[in-house]
Amino acid sequence: MSTLNSKIPDGPLAQKWTNFKDKQNLVNPANKRKLEVIVVGTGLAGAAAAASLGELGFKVKNFCIQDSPRRAHSISAQGGINAAKNYPNDGDSVYRLFYDTIKGGDYRAREANVYRLAEVSNNIIDQCVAQGVPFAREYGGLLDNRSFGGALVSRTFYARGQTGQQLLLGAYSALSKEINKGSVEMYVRREMLDLVMIDGKARGIVTRNTVTGEVEKFAAHAVVVATGGYGNVFFLSTNAMNSNGSVVWQCYKKGAFFGNPCMVQIHPTCIPVHGDYQSKLTLMSESLRNDGRIWVPKNKEDAEKIQKGTLKPTEIAEENRDYYLERRYPAFGNLVPRDVASRAAKERCDAGHGVGTTGLAVYLDFKHSIERLGKSVIEARYGNLFQMYEKIVDENPYETPMMIYPAIHYTMGGIWVDYELQTTIPGLFAAGEANFSDHGANRLGASALMQGLADGYFVVPYTVQKYLADQINVPFFKTDTPEFEKAEKEVKDRLEKLLNNKGTKTVDSFHKKLGLIMWDNVGMARNKEGLEKAIKEIKVLREEFWKDVKVPGTMDGVNVELEKATRVADFLEMGELMAYDALNRTESCGGHFREEYQTKEGEAVRNDKDFMYVSAWEYAGENKDPILNKEDLKYEDIEVKTRNYKEA
Numbered sequence: 001m002s003t004l005n006s007k008i009p010d011g012p013l014a015q016k017w018t019n020f021k022d023k024q025n026l027v028n029p030a031n032k033r034k035l036e037v038i039v040v041g042t043g044l045a046g047a048a049a050a051a052s053l054g055e056l057g058f059k060v061k062n063f064c065i066q067d068s069p070r071r072a073h074s075i076s077a078q079g080g081i082n083a084a085k086n087y088p089n090d091g092d093s094v095y096r097l098f099y100d101t102i103k104g105g106d107y108r109a110r111e112a113n114v115y116r117l118a119e120v121s122n123n124i125i126d127q128c129v130a131q132g133v134p135f136a137r138e139y140g141g142l143l144d145n146r147s148f149g150g151a152l153v154s155r156t157f158y159a160r161g162q163t164g165q166q167l168l169l170g171a172y173s174a175l176s177k178e179i180n181k182g183s184v185e186m187y188v189r190r191e192m193l194d195l196v197m198i199d200g201k202a203r204g205i206v207t208r209n210t211v212t213g214e215v216e217k218f219a220a221h222a223v224v225v226a227t228g229g230y231g232n233v234f235f236l237s238t239n240a241m242n243s244n245g246s247v248v249w250q251c252y253k254k255g256a257f258f259g260n261p262c263m264v265q266i267h268p269t270c271i272p273v274h275g276d277y278q279s280k281l282t283l284m285s286e287s288l289r290n291d292g293r294i295w296v297p298k299n300k301e302d303a304e305k306i307q308k309g310t311l312k313p314t315e316i317a318e319e320n321r322d323y324y325l326e327r328r329y330p331a332f333g334n335l336v337p338r339d340v341a342s343r344a345a346k347e348r349c350d351a352g353h354g355v356g357t358t359g360l361a362v363y364l365d366f367k368h369s370i371e372r373l374g375k376s377v378i379e380a381r382y383g384n385l386f387q388m389y390e391k392i393v394d395e396n397p398y399e400t401p402m403m404i405y406p407a408i409h410y411t412m413g414g415i416w417v418d419y420e421l422q423t424t425i426p427g428l429f430a431a432g433e434a435n436f437s438d439h440g441a442n443r444l445g446a447s448a449l450m451q452g453l454a455d456g457y458f459v460v461p462y463t464v465q466k467y468l469a470d471q472i473n474v475p476f477f478k479t480d481t482p483e484f485e486k487a488e489k490e491v492k493d494r495l496e497k498l499l500n501n502k503g504t505k506t507v508d509s510f511h512k513k514l515g516l517i518m519w520d521n522v523g524m525a526r527n528k529e530g531l532e533k534a535i536k537e538i539k540v541l542r543e544e545f546w547k548d549v550k551v552p553g554t555m556d557g558v559n560v561e562l563e564k565a566t567r568v569a570d571f572l573e574m575g576e577l578m579a580y581d582a583l584n585r586t587e588s589c590g591g592h593f594r595e596e597y598q599t600k601e602g603e604a605v606r607n608d609k610d611f612m613y614v615s616a617w618e619y620a621g622e623n624k625d626p627i628l629n630k631e632d633l634k635y636e637d638i639e640v641k642t643r644n645y646k647e648a
Ligand SMILES: Cc1cc2nc3c(=O)[nH]c(=O)nc-3n(C[C@H](O)[C@H](O)[C@H](O)COP(=O)(O)OP(=O)(O)OC[C@H]3O[C@@H](n4cnc5c(N)ncnc54)[C@H](O)[C@@H]3O)c2cc1C
Pocket: 040, 041, 042, 043, 044, 045, 046, 063, 064, 065, 066, 069, 072, 073, 074, 075, 076, 077, 078, 079, 080, 081, 082, 163, 164, 190, 191, 192, 193, 226, 227, 228, 229, 238, 239, 240, 243, 244, 246, 247, 283, 285, 409, 410, 431, 432, 433, 434, 445, 446, 447, 448, 449, 450, 452
């Protein structure tokens, strides 16, 4: 077991980041161009980091899978981004955002990081407004806010249901300016397939050009990975089809610890699964819970009739509806955090009150808000989401309630990083959803965009600079060294092994099986027996994959099946680590719900005495059990309590 140094700066909580910035080492402008940085990813975290490092004067190489940086997964974010501006004057503050985030994460996040996140949240809004991001405004012209789960204030800035897209366009314009200046070299359609280390430090990457098929090598003084989350290990999720965990996994196998792999977020408001041949789930933004009320029929008989199609939701009288979130959590009501809302939906459906043909859905109803505010107001707030719902479900949500059910959405776990967002590999930094840093066991809505942009615009530019300050005499690295050649050969061998396997089953068929194992055993509810079963089943499936997977085509040119195969091969290892972590954590906290640890009312029972730590897993080698390292969490500014959303 290694000792983890989270490098939290000295001083009072509110002073730590200022102290860090005041005392850190800087690189003089003339020396910055002698230092190269690789940034992998062009989502909000990667694009913001690449643009900011380029603007500072470093030589940046930026990579992404898509044909354009602005098509990264972040573009799908709908609902909004949090900040502690307190524009509505409803009692918000940096401390309150910090407090809500720690509480929302069920006291499993690092205090100092979360405070910094809340502190820089306001700078993000200023930065984005200056870039021209068209945030929604009130009639008087001021920026508008709405509410998201786990908060009693309105602190979410938004651009209709397209906040991620608008923020990404802002980051993309900042990035484009640097590309035009020559400080950032952009490499699109490149998939990172390995990390290269020289003398124990991260010094480069190996990629495959997904258009020509060429395997390429790139060197730098430091590497920042911002490659997003690994939710697609579940096959069905709200993530983009290209989202993958492979870079996180490559770094783990090279020695970076993996923080809290089992911490996965299940989002309560997704369009329910509707068939066996589905490959994607669609999110209905959490913002809808501002105006939509969630309910199921009070009587099971009504639910059964709805499932059979003999009764319509609009025919159920008000007194026969159970607004179960408002009933169970009067203070937060429909705006409880996602883990709480998801479990409550599952509980009602398991008890036989679910709707839709499968019984695995609950209603999100806008009837009362349309009566109160008028259809045009609802349309202005959520028009594009309603349209999307109607296209998929073929029902008009202005007239009949939407059907929703929880689905895999976000991964709180990720590469373990210290306060400087540096991993356990010197010179390797991780930003955005790819790291584990700020959300503990559950992320609050609208806080992922905040974290991605905080990391990219405001943290990485300082901390990478600090790391590079003593390397100004280290010359540019070449890629014809033994370390690069070895990594390149290993990548090519692996790709060839997949192509030469000549099995009988498709990559997707394995991914789908893995997804089912994960959802059934490592999903919304977990228990010892199921987790042990999952670990065994994943091992068997992995062996079968390497024996019988069929990857058509060749290395040259476009080969989407080959791309999928490398990712699924990694998921087949990562899923096992997630189950391992979930098995080890014999408590319930946030999104990690162990059925053995719950109250009579079905609320999570945490075990602070034994589990107030971040699990930081270390790779021990092929077919060896991973090693558990622990980062103990200390709460000095917040009193640790049982989460309570029944009262304010
Ligand atoms: C439907 C949906 C709606 C959401 N809505 C909200 C919201 O309203 N508010 C909120 O705060 N959060 C929201 N989220 C979460 C949020 O969008 C993500 O957590 C966030 O955008 C992640 O940003 P990122 O920069 O870390 O990674 P991503 O945006 O996932 O970007 C990853 C980048 O890495 C690149 N990449 C990945 N693998 C490789 C590789 N092997 N080689 C090279 N490049 C690679 C990709 O090309 C991409 O450029 C939503 C998520 C979903 C799925």
